[in-house]
């Protein structure tokens with residue numbers, strides 16, 4: 001089993017396709033939707049984690065392509081250099097996924113890597129360059 005992260009770009013005439021349902025039913029994939037921006041009659045964007053066997057993931061990606069939906073795999077990841085962090089919270093204000101949050105008990109930063117969409121906004125927002133990107 002492996003997990004990949006990808007973004008899907010739906011053309012306007014494809015936004016009503018039950019793509020995630022198909023990926024689960026036809027290819028036995030586990031889908032974790034991290035971000036969705038889909039409106040009727042407009043283009044849509046979906047960011048997902050997909051977990052499954054190598055073969056099922058490859059088959060699922062081919063199915064996505066065959067449906068006329070473009071996808072992009074995330075090859076980068078975000079590293080939080082915790083020791084250098086001063087927990088100012090500036091990065092939480094720009095994080096669209098909720099991956100970066102301030103702990104309500106002690107107001108320290110928490111980073112949930114599973115929720116990260118690798119948008120890199122926190123990299124630009126951090127005044128101390130604590131957040132960085134790896135390939």
Ligand code: SF4
Pocket residue numbers: 084085086087088089090091092109125126127128129130131
């Ligand atoms: S902006 Fe930088 S220093 Fe401030 S909480 Fe985020 S990672 Fe830490």
Ligand code: SF4
Pocket residue numbers: 078094095096097098099100115116117118119120121122123
């Ligand atoms: S890259 Fe940074 S701002 Fe973007 S989702 Fe991940 S943690 Fe949040």
